[in-house]
Amino acid sequence: MAEIGKNSVGIVQTQTARLVEAGQPLELECGESLAPIDVAYETYGELNGPADNAILICHALSGNAHVAGVNSPGDEKPGWWDMMVGPGKAIDTEKYFVICSNFLGGCSGTTGPSSVNPATDEPYCLDFPVITIADMVKVQKLLLDELGIKNLLAVLGGSIGGMQVLQWAIAYPDFVKAVIPIATTTHLGAQSIAFDAVGRDAILADANFADGQYHGKQGPDRGLAIARMIGHITYLSEQGMREKFGRELRSANEYSYEFNSEFAVETYLDHQGRTFVERFDANSYLYITKASDYFDLKKDFGTLTEAFVNVKSRFLIVSFASDWLYTPAQSGQMVDALIANRKDVSYCDIASPYGHDAFLLEPEALGSIISGFLEATHRPEVKSEKGKTKSKKRDVGGEIRDFEQARRPRVDYKLIESLIEPGSTVLDIGCGDGELLANLRADKNIKGEGIELQQEFVLACVNRGLPIIQHDVELGLENYADKSFDYVILSQTVQTVRNPEKVFRELLRVGKKVIVSFPNFAHWRCRVHLFFYGKAPVTKQLPFGWHDSPNIHFLSLKDFDGFCRELGVKVEKKIPLVKRHLRPIRFIPNLFAEQAVYVTSKK
Amino acid sequence: MAEIGKNSVGIVQTQTARLVEAGQPLELECGESLAPIDVAYETYGELNGPADNAILICHALSGNAHVAGVNSPGDEKPGWWDMMVGPGKAIDTEKYFVICSNFLGGCSGTTGPSSVNPATDEPYCLDFPVITIADMVKVQKLLLDELGIKNLLAVLGGSIGGMQVLQWAIAYPDFVKAVIPIATTTHLGAQSIAFDAVGRDAILADANFADGQYHGKQGPDRGLAIARMIGHITYLSEQGMREKFGRELRSANEYSYEFNSEFAVETYLDHQGRTFVERFDANSYLYITKASDYFDLKKDFGTLTEAFVNVKSRFLIVSFASDWLYTPAQSGQMVDALIANRKDVSYCDIASPYGHDAFLLEPEALGSIISGFLEATHRPEVKSEKGKTKSKKRDVGGEIRDFEQARRPRVDYKLIESLIEPGSTVLDIGCGDGELLANLRADKNIKGEGIELQQEFVLACVNRGLPIIQHDVELGLENYADKSFDYVILSQTVQTVRNPEKVFRELLRVGKKVIVSFPNFAHWRCRVHLFFYGKAPVTKQLPFGWHDSPNIHFLSLKDFDGFCRELGVKVEKKIPLVKRHLRPIRFIPNLFAEQAVYVTSKK
Secondary structure, eight states, X not given: OTTSOTTSOOBOOOEEEEEEOTTSOEEOTTSOEEOOEEXXXXXXXXXXXXXXXXXXXXXXXXXXXXXXXXXSTTOOOOOTTTTTXXXXXXXXXXXXXXXXXXXXXXXXXXXXXXXXXXXXXXXXXGGSXXXXXXXXXXXXXXXXXXXXOOOEEXXXXXXXXXXXXXXXXXXXXXXXXXXXXXXXXXXXXXXXXXXXXXXXXXXXXXXXXXXXXXXXXXXXXXXXXXXXXXHHHHHSOHHHHHHHTTTOBSSOSSOOOSSSOOBHHXXXXXXXXXXXXXXXXXXXXXXXXXXXXXXXXXXXXXXXXXXXXXXXXXXXXXXXXXXXXXXXXXXXXXXXXXXXXXXXXXXXXXXXXXXXXXXXXXXXXXXXXXXXXXXXXXXXXXXXXXXXXXXXXXXXXXXXXXXHHXXXXXGGHHHHHHXXXXXXXXXXXXXXXXXXXXXXXXXXOOEEEEEEOOHHHHHHHHHTTOOEEXXXXXXXXXXXXXXXXXXXXXXXXXXXXXXXXXXXXHHHHHEEEEEEEEEOTTSHXXXXXXXXXXSOOOOSSSOSXXXXXXXXXXXXXXXXXXXXXXXXXXXXXXXXXXXXXXXXXXXXXXXXOSEEEEEEEEO | OTTSOTTSOOBOXXXXXXXEOTTSOEEOTTSXXXXXXXXXXXXXXXXXXXXXXXXXXXOOTTOOSOOSSBSSTTOOOOOTTTTTEETTSSEETTTOEEEEEOOTTOSSSSSOTTSEETTTTEEOGGGSOOOOHHHHHHHHHHHHHHHTOOOEEEEEEETHHHHHHHHHXXXXXXXXXXXXXXXXXXXXXXXXXXXXXXXXXXXHHSGGGGGGOOTTSOOOHHHHHHHHHHHHHHHSOHHHHHHHTTTOBSXXXXXXXXXXXXXXXXXXXXXXHHHHHHHOOHHHHHHHHHHHXXXXXXXXXXXXXXXXXXXXXXXXXXXXXTOOSSOHHHXXXXXXHHHHTTOOEEEEEEOOSSGGGHHHHOHHHHHHHHHHHHHHHHOHHHHTOHHHHHHTOOOOSSOOOOHHHHHSOGGGHHHHHHXXXXXXXXXXXXXXXXXXXXXXXXXXXXXXXXXEOOHHHHHHHHHXXXXXXXXXXXXXXXXXXXXXXXXXXXXXXXXXXXXXXXXXXXXXXXXXXXXXXXXXXXXXXXHHIIIIIOSOOOOSSSOSOTTSOSOOOOOOHHHHHHHHHHHTEEEEEEEEEOSSOSSBOOSSHHHHOSEEEEEEEEO
């Protein structure tokens, strides 16, 4: 067994359970009913004492129940997500009890169009009823009932698996503590439907398809291979394909002037098509792509917001920047709908060149955010403890040249903390690694959320168990309702955004109070710099030269006062600060304050 | 004839010419030879006296010689680019003599795989030799010879037509005054090759294909339709499809739970596939897509730069922002290669949601830039006359609140003009509508080029006959060689770029001298503002509030002096200016200058 990796779950057997008996058919969404239903599944790890560590993985179009490990000692191909699931891996089988089943309509052990129709004793083929994502999830729930699982720590999956994850959160809100929909969408757009449709056309057009009655004969292999090839192009990104294949020729240096596969990318797709045909059923391909085309939470519920009204799970939504099949923008729509419902949602758009397939190819980035989120959900007390946070604090007294540090000098954190009422709700814009929010949660029992652009900070916040949205605040906060938060914090950021007015107006709409802090450009040192030396000021609060500063606007307390007057904003508190003292200073603040903290609200 | 539009070329006949006789076959790039060769073509307008107004249009994959007008009184379908070609249209048939021919390998009158093979008296089918873009262009040249055309004002075309345009410029540098490659590429990337390959696979997999010998029988209609559907998805953009079709169902409101075409986008693609089959030959589809896959100027010449060494034409390269088949980045590579060769090249990336097909769907934007470029090429003296330019000058004395005006106040233009040696070469960064360059050309006989981000300014420059590249200077000037220009001008822009150091270094590399002008942040009014009032300065030179300024860096003469010292840059001239006077001021310039003009160079 040396050939099985050290962190492998080892040899596993796919098991099968009859979940629906012949006499008691399952009612499907299309109106038809189905029986019997068998389901193939695998499990890894052990259900713990409190039975609070079960995780369900939902697979995508071409996946199956075999997630991790190998099926026999000689088996050279581990499960499709082996890099993510195993002892010590992101989905740690030493901590969690992991279940995955082949979905309804599949062709890897679960009842589908190639199963025998009891009415005819022949394979169903196109007599199999058209199934939906909701039907698949219904059957998965039957499996969990059968296994005695009373609740799930998490459901996760990518692509069509992600659709099942969304359906789980909606259909069984009390059953699922957390969900992780990855590289998925609440509905296919016209382009994705088009690709699916052309793929199905290629199968239907194959002379060997024979209205689906190809069992025991030569099947529609070329049609299915073409469908797979089309799909495969959409799973990769233009960049990924360019870097992997470019215009490389398979073997020769010169063109063959023949119609064979001569570019490397052609050979690769040919191979993908050919090997797919060996392991997949053409009818299943029709049914599953149709199920994904039909999936449309907006249609089901009227609006996306309505779709998520009753969910109770924590959400971690993950997209990949180069995924053009189920795009980051589509993930953004889910995020918005969950925000509109004030749900516990985090969102990360992982930078990756691998397109849609990145959910199978980015084990590090994806693994660390999944494991952090699972642990913060499973053992929140461990992840949110304050000590960990404190140790990350940096010295702010010294010369600050580092961009990130200067962006958010922590000197005003203590003061901001003192301004916030215990038990209130707080949105921190540009929250960095979540230190302020974590402190506020520990000290003041607030309910905090963050918005942050940088991936590593998003990860840090997820690790702290903080709801965090990867988002550029300059794009607005459209889906946050008016007065969603008691406080919105914009610490040391107003001078770095392109459009401070737009941003500030949004914050004032979303927060009952907005706390803004910024460096005072009219501090006497700055004035002296410009007045006597005729130079752009470089001070400890404004530590950058004119040409390398992240600060793209310069303002003083007076400027901000005027700004608030212009916008009709009420200044509730105005606290000029010198860095050394955390007490406000009172003498000519616009001259002596190095920075200022304002508490403002709409009049 | 009331049904024919007023600006139509009217009724035209497609003509056919035998260009290669049976006895004198044409040598093809693949090594085989071909005879006879007939070519179908149409012409519009008249060749003028000097015979300098002939324009060749090259068509794309599914096009043909019938560009404009109708073929009979009852004909309801005008030519494929009728909106662009006609009296008074962008390609004005009252000014120009326009020619278009069906390309070699096509199926609309020119010799191709469905033509009769004289060796067998049967259609060639797959015995037709594999042809290339270069072969197509060779045959087009034969047609022009036959028509007695000695030179072309321009060759233009989109997509595969654009490849022919590029080939024209390279193969016949002395024959072509100007070329306009639109939405095209010097080589297909892996993703585009993949789509072509899958399309061909669909044809080859069709049982009716019969190794191409389908003439007189049922052809591979379903395979060809699938190829066309795949192609069609790539011609549109995701946004375009979303906006046009969304998830609309063809007729019903509810899902059919059947495998028919029920989404509107499916029905649309079905229709595209079906109608294509009626007018196109499957073998031609194989040959033409293969020719486009093979097209690779880099492979032919070693590097793209080498490919364009000998071209003499003016270039106007046009891409469309949402084109993901032949991307703006690919157009950018051509632009770079032409710049590296110091050729006369203009580039415009037209904002459009229509994807690759925008070259057929954006008659206004595309038409105005094409007509401007054609006219500036045909009658340069008319387009570059100075009076026109002057009338566009705006009042710079009044209160400037307009972003664009403030970006480039013209007060320093006169001074900059006075600094430039007659007959020199000049690159103007952020050149706006090209006023400064046009004046320099008229007054000092300089050879000028511009870089500009905004589409309307690019158009204005093309209209003036100025080479203009649509480009963000913050991305660098990689493909401009060291010391390419006597002068590089950066007027009133250094304070608005994110990374002034990077930009300035690039300019110093590319220009022997760099002329920089900027507003002086240490003018006494600014100092007083900050020192006494404690507010961010708002003056005529810095007319914006702290929060709505396009100026994201603030610098004084002293700051810029220090910057030059830091970078080891030689300040050859330093001219502090007060706006009222165009003479430099000498008394404490950093205090009294409202703006400054520097002439700098690398030490």
